[in-house]
Amino acid sequence: MNNLYLGVDIGSVSINIVAIDEENELVFKLYTRNSGNPIELVKEGLAKLREEIELENYKISGVGVTGSGRQLIAYVLGADTVKNEITAHARASTYYHPEAGTIFEIGGQDSKLIIVEDGIAVDFAMNTVCAAGTGSFLDHQAERLGVPIEEFGGLALEADRDVRIAGRCTVFAESDMISKQQYGFTKPEIINGLSEALVRNYMNNLVRNRVLEGEYIFQGGVAANIGIKAAFEEEIGAEVIVPEHHDVMGAIGIAMLAKRDVKRSGQESSFRGFDLTEQEFETTSFECEDCANNCEVIKVIADSKVIAVTGDRCGKWTASLIGDSAANANVEGSSEKEEKTAAKSSKKQDEDLNKNSEELEANLYKVDLEKEKQVMKELEELEKSDENKKEDNSLV
Amino acid sequence: MKKRKVGIPRALLYYYYFPFWLKLFSELNLEPVISDSTSRDLLNKGVKKSLSEICVPIKVMIGHVLNLDQKDVDYIFMPRFRSLKKDVVLCPKFLGLPDMIRHSLPGLKTEVIADQIDSKSDDIAQFSNHQKLAETFSITKREMKSALKKATDFWQRYRDLLFKGYLIDDFAGIEELEILEKVITKFENDPKPPQSRDQNLEAPVNEEVVDIAVIGYVYNIFDQYINMDIINKLKEMGVRVHSFSMVAEETIEKELSNLRKPMFWEFTNKLYGAAEHYLKNDGIDGVIHLTAFGCGPDSMLGQILEVDAKEYEKTFMTLRIDEQTGESHIITRIEAFIDLMRLKKENN
Numbered sequence: 246m247n248n249l250y251l252g253v254d255i256g257s258v259s260i261n262i263v264a265i266d267e268e269n270e271l272v273f274k275l276y277t278r279n280s281g282n283p284i285e286l287v288k289e290g291l292a293k294l295r296e297e298i299e300l301e302n303y304k305i306s307g308v309g310v311t312g313s314g315r316q317l318i319a320y321v322l323g324a325d326t327v328k329n330e331i332t333a334h335a336r337a338s339t340y341y342h343p344e345a346g347t348i349f350e351i352g353g354q355d356s357k358l359i360i361v362e363d364g365i366a367v368d369f370a371m372n373t374v375c376a377a378g379t380g381s382f383l384d385h386q387a388e389r390l391g392v393p394i395e396e397f398g399g400l401a402l403e404a405d406r407d408v409r410i411a412g413r414c415t416v417f418a419e420s421d422m423i424s425k426q427q428y429g430f431t432k433p434e435i436i437n438g439l440s441e442a443l444v445r446n447y448m449n450n451l452v453r454n455r456v457l458e459g460e461y462i463f464q465g466g467v468a469a470n471i472g473i474k475a476a477f478e479e480e481i482g483a484e485v486i487v488p489e490h491h492d493v494m495g496a497i498g499i500a501m502l503a504k505r506d507v508k509r510s511g512q513e514s515s516f517r518g519f520d521l522t523e524q525e526f527e528t529t530s531f532e533c534e535d536c537a538n539n540c541e542v543i544k545v546i547a548d549s550k551v552i553a554v555t556g557d558r559c560g561k562w563t564a565s566l567i568g569d570s571a572a573n574a575n576v577e578g579s580s581e582k583e584e585k586t587a588a589k590s591s592k593k594q595d596e597d598l599n600k601n602s603e604e605l606e607a608n609l610y611k612v613d614l615e616k617e618k619q620v621m622k623e624l625e626e627l628e629k630s631d632e633n634k635k636e637d638n639s640l641v
Numbered sequence: 642m643k644k645r646k647v648g649i650p651r652a653l654l655y656y657y658y659f660p661f662w663l664k665l666f667s668e669l670n671l672e673p674v675i676s677d678s679t680s681r682d683l684l685n686k687g688v689k690k691s692l693s694e695i696c697v698p699i700k701v702m703i704g705h706v707l708n709l710d711q712k713d714v715d716y717i718f719m720p721r722f723r724s725l726k727k728d729v730v731l732c733p734k735f736l737g738l739p740d741m742i743r744h745s746l747p748g749l750k751t752e753v754i755a756d757q758i759d760s761k762s763d764d765i766a767q768f769s770n771h772q773k774l775a776e777t778f779s780i781t782k783r784e785m786k787s788a789l790k791k792a793t794d795f796w797q798r799y800r801d802l803l804f805k806g807y808l809i810d811d812f813a814g815i816e817e818l819e820i821l822e823k824v825i826t827k828f829e830n831d832p833k834p835p836q837s838r839d840q841n842l843e844a845p846v847n848e849e850v851v852d853i854a855v856i857g858y859v860y861n862i863f864d865q866y867i868n869m870d871i872i873n874k875l876k877e878m879g880v881r882v883h884s885f886s887m888v889a890e891e892t893i894e895k896e897l898s899n900l901r902k903p904m905f906w907e908f909t910n911k912l913y914g915a916a917e918h919y920l921k922n923d924g925i926d927g928v929i930h931l932t933a934f935g936c937g938p939d940s941m942l943g944q945i946l947e948v949d950a951k952e953y954e955k956t957f958m959t960l961r962i963d964e965q966t967g968e969s970h971i972i973t974r975i976e977a978f979i980d981l982m983r984l985k986k987e988n989n
Contacts, residue, residue, distance in 0.1 A: 313969060331977035365984050368956070369977055371970075454947075509847045537680035538866070558870070 248306040249298075250507075251516070252500025253290075253322065254330065254493065255283050255314035258353025258380050259466055261496040262290040264298070269340065269501060273298055276492045279353075283314050284321055284526045292522045300519070308516045309333075309503030311495050313354060320545050320553035321526055323517035326503040333498035335359045335366035338462050340501065341488050346458035349447070349477065349485070350494075351467035353380040358451040370451040378443040378450075380467045382415050386422070386439060390432055397436060401472025404437035406430070412442030413449075436472060444476040459483060464491040524548050533557060644672040645778065648709035648717045648751065651676045652702040653735070656809050656859035657886075658765070660825075661796035662718070663818045668788035669780060674714050675816045676705040679866035683708055688964055690745050696933045697964055698860045699734055699741070701867060706742055710751050716777065717751050720770070722758045725907045732906050732938055763800075763890075766793035795822075802828050803886040806835040809863045810872050837881050844879025851982045854883040854919035856912050856946070857931035861962060868931060868962055869971045878979055883925065885915035892918050909938040916946050920953045926982040927956035929975070934963035956982055 247266055254261040260283055264273040275290050309326040310319040311333040319327040334350050339361055348359040356379050360368040372379070387394045408430050411417045422435055430438075461483060467473055468491040477485045490497060507514055527546040532539050542562045545553040554562045649655060649662055659675075666673040677683060679701055687704025709717050719742065722735045730736060739755035756773045758765050766789040768775070768782060775785045803809065807828060815821045828835075836842065837852075844850045853875060855862050862868060862884060875882050885893075893914030897903050903910050919925045930946055932939040943959055950957030958978050960971065 313973075316969075328980075329973040329976040331973065332980040363988075365988055366981055367985070369981070371974060506847075537677065537682035539681055558866075 246304050247302055249303040250307040250500045250504040251305060251309070251322075252333075252493075252496035252498070252503065253287060253308070253310045253312075253318060253324075254333070254495035254499065255279070255287075255310065255312035255318050256330075256353050256466070256495070257313055258384065259492070260286045260290070260312075261493040262287070262294065263490075263493050263496040263500055264294060265497065265500045265504070266303075267504075269497075271490065271497065272303075274490065274493055283318055284528075287318055287321065288522045288526075291519060295519055295522070305514060305516050305518075307500070307503035307507035307514050309499035309501075309506075311499040316555060317528070317543075317545060317553075320555075321517075321521065321547070323515045324503070325514050325516070326499065326506045328499060328502055330495050331357055331359065331369050331371070332366075333495045333502060334464065335361065335369075335498070336501050337490075337494040337498035338464060338488065339364045339366070340498075341490075342460055342462055342486065345460050345462045347461045349461065349463045349468075350465040351379060351447070351463075351473070352465040352495075353384075355379055356447055356451060356465075358447075358455075360455065360457075368455070370453070370455075372450055378412060378446040380465070382418075383439075383443070383467065383470065386419070389419075390435070392432065392436070395469075398440075398470035398472035398474070400433045401437040401440045401470075402475060403433040404431070406434050407441075408434050408438035410435070410438040410442040412439075412446035418442060437476075440470070440472040440476040441479075443473060444480050448480060457481060461485045463487050464494045466492055468492070521547070530556070533562065535561075644670060645716070646672045646674050646712075646714040647754075648674045648676065648712060648714035650702055650705035650709060650717070650719060651678065652705040652864075653698060653738075653860045654722060656813050656863045657763075658796065660799040660812070660821060661765070661792045663816075663821060664795040665788055665792035667818050668791050669778065669784070671778065673718075674709065674712055676708040676712070678814075679704070679864050681866075684866070684964065692741075692745070694935070696734070696935045697867060697962065698858070698864075698933055699738075700964065701860070701864065702738070703742065703745055706746065706749070706753075710746075710749055714751055717749075717753045718774070719753055720756045720758050720765075724759050725761075725763050725765070727761060729903070729907050729910065730905060731908065764793055764797075766790065795825075798825055798829070802835075804889060806838040806887050808835070808837065808872065808882060808884060809859055809886060810865075811835070813863050836876065837883050837887065839881065842879070842881060845877075848879050849983055849986050850879050850881060851926040851979060851986070852881045852883060852924055853979075853982075854916070854925050854928045855931055856885060856916045856919070856928060858908055858912070858933075859886070861931055861933055869968045871931065871960070871971065871975065874972065874975060875979075878976070880979065883919060885912050888915040888918050904938065904941060906938045909942050913942055913945065916942075917949065920946075920949055920955045920957075925955070926986070927958070927978060929978065930957070930959045932959060932961055934961050956985070 249264050249266060249272060252263045252265065256279060258279055260277050260279045262275045263271060266272050273294050275293060277286055277290065279286065308322050308324045309328065310322060310324045311328055311330045315327050335348065338345055338348050343364050345361045348361060350357040350359065356372045358370045359366050383397065384394055387397045392400060408425050410425065411421045422439065425435055425438065461481065463474055463477060463485045468487045474485055474487060488494060524547050528543055529546065530541050530543045533542050538558055540557045542554060543556040544551055551566060554566050557563055647666055663673055683704040684701060686707050687700045690707065691700040691703050706717060719739060721739050722731050724730050739753060742753065754773055754777055756771055758770045760767060760770060768786055768789065771785055771789065775782065799812065802825060812821065812824065815824060842850050862872065872882055893911055896914040896917040897910055900913065904913065916928060919928055928950060930943055932943060947957065958974065960974060
């Protein structure tokens with residue numbers, strides 16, 4: 246029986262599932278487009294995994310989930326490790342490329358830069374609120390130009406002339422592309438200009454004043470685009486490596502992290518088993534009206550049994566799952582948690598220091614007439630100098 | 642006679658001065674009423690009444706003023722902080738705050754007491770800073786001065802605890818003076834060190850504890866709604882949290898004197914001094930600059946810190962908060978940030 250570790254990356258554009266063995270060899274790899282129902286896609290993915298490998302020989306010993314949709318799927322799978330995609334990506338690429346210095350990662354919804362020194366990630370940057378220059382933007386533009394996304398990158402290399410397209414903002418980029426099209430530039434030229442704009446934007450927003458050193462690794466879904474790869478190489482003036490499994494690096498990384506965590510804790514995996522592919526999952530949400538935050542609370546239901554509750558800021562619904570008695574205690578304290586603890590601690594100290602505190606207080610605020618007089622005098626003097634000061638200030 | 646109610650918005654410098662104000666109003670026989678904690682509803686109302694391009698802390702402030710207006714208070718107390726040090730002012734939005742409120746909220750029912758604060762230090766207990774308050778409630782100069790003295794003494798005890806390593810978060814939820822007094826007395830006599838100094842702190846399973854300095858204005862780092870409760874999230878992940886309010890004034894002054902030209906804004910300078918102190922400090926693993934989107938002073942501070950963090954080889958990150966920030970992006974960033982430091986430690 247060999248140990249197998251699952252890694253699942255729930256991105257905005259794709260859902261990736263991998264399985265690695267004890268030696269980090271890839272046993273199974275699946276890259277699917279996220280069509281909007283991650284639970285179903287993960288179930289299908291697992292079913293495929295069950296078909297492709299002979300499960301009798303393997304035991305699922307650890308499960309890791311990453312990506313922007315990691316939380317929900319972690320509940321569904323019963324994951325051992327739930328971690329952000331930055332750590333996961335860094336882990337996988339430093340494993341495959343120990344000499345890596347710079348990792349460019351462009352996914353569907355966000356882009357990241359990871360700086361590596363001696364095989365360890367030491368710095369990272371992530372795009373801010375704007376999605377300019379990410380996979381979904383390219384997707385959208387490919388659709389608008391009527392070019393399949395798979396051919397998009399190749400076309401860019403056919404461009405004869407340079408076109409400058411504004412890369413700062415997707416809205417401007419789009420209007421820029423339309424006007425350039427109307428001037429008579431060809432599709433390849435427009436696409437080439439767009440690729441350059443995307444890389445320029447990446448350099449301005451993420452790299453900023455960082456000094457980049459080699460090797461340069463380019464991964465994430467967009468790394469399949471040879472036009473963008475070429476634009477990166479042109480920009481930094483060096484070769485850029487696209488790893489073989491560039492599209493599932495996040496999943497591989499999280500599988501490795503799950504392996505580490507399971508080993509460290511020495512516990513059995515909390516994986517819910519392959520039976521979950523036959524279970525019916527459902528998510529419902531409601532707006533909690535117990536305080537002014539009106540959180541959207543999400544419930545995950547498996548075969549009509551609630552397995553997870555999330556989305557509440559105060560944690561009272563999340564806690565309600567753990568046990569009724571615990572929940573009751575929590576409901577009271579929900580929105581004014583810190584106040585309650587403060588009150589509690591003061592009550593506790595009431596008992597300890599009851600006598601003391603009264604004494605302390607009395608001493609503290611005892612009015613000493615002599616002292617009072619002197620303080621008042623001092624204050625008055627301060628006051629005078631203050632008033633003089635005020636006049637000065639009015640001129641400032 | 643029934644005590645008159647004075648509303649204090651739980652926003653901006655509330656987190657810095659609230660013990661002072663609670664004590665002051667109690668000494669003056671007035672009843673302080675604190676606005677509710679920031680919530681989605683409160684922020685939405687504030688946003689609706691604000692200039693769209695203003696920073697989110699001001700929008701929060703406007704939300705709190707509206708909240709107080711519905712609480713049936715007699716007055717709203719909102720001083721105009723102008724200066725806390727010679728030749729240094731606060732951000733222009735503080736200088737113009739009462740005017741901005743008047744302009745943004747023409748329908749405000751409650752009268753606003755807006756004394757101008759001009760002080761030589763963080764101690765704001767001068768009578769000249771409270772003249773309007775005294776006039777409004779016909780308080781004699783003598784009475785006012787004695788109340789101010791007591792308030793500032795009380796505030797000083799709070800500050801000393803902050804310097805000792807307590808976070809403003811440890812107190813900020815308390816609205817009752819009696820409870821606050823007891824908590825302060827308790828902490829003063831507590832043999833157990835505060836979280837930021839606790840050498841026996843336990844991290845989640847198999848992970849190492851890390852020390853992070855969160856550099857940001859009090860109203861950004863201690864408003865749990867607006868920053869997605871980052872302080873507690875960090876604590877849960879096994880982080881000892883440090884903030885600028887723990888750094889002694891002399892240290893901040895010393896660091897500031899290294900700057901060829903200090904900045905114009907009081908709290909920006911304080912953050913700078915504290916951040917430099919933490920960047921040089923071997924006991925600190927990383928520094929997070931938490932800033933509100935569109936903050937003018939921070940656009941300078943952030944750049945300086947970024948450059949200096951590189952020089953001192955300290956792990957550094959900027960976190961930007963705004964009206965609508967998804968929680969997941971904050972978690973992703975702080976998680977990855979902490980992972981960086983843990984990896985570094987593991988490999989040493």
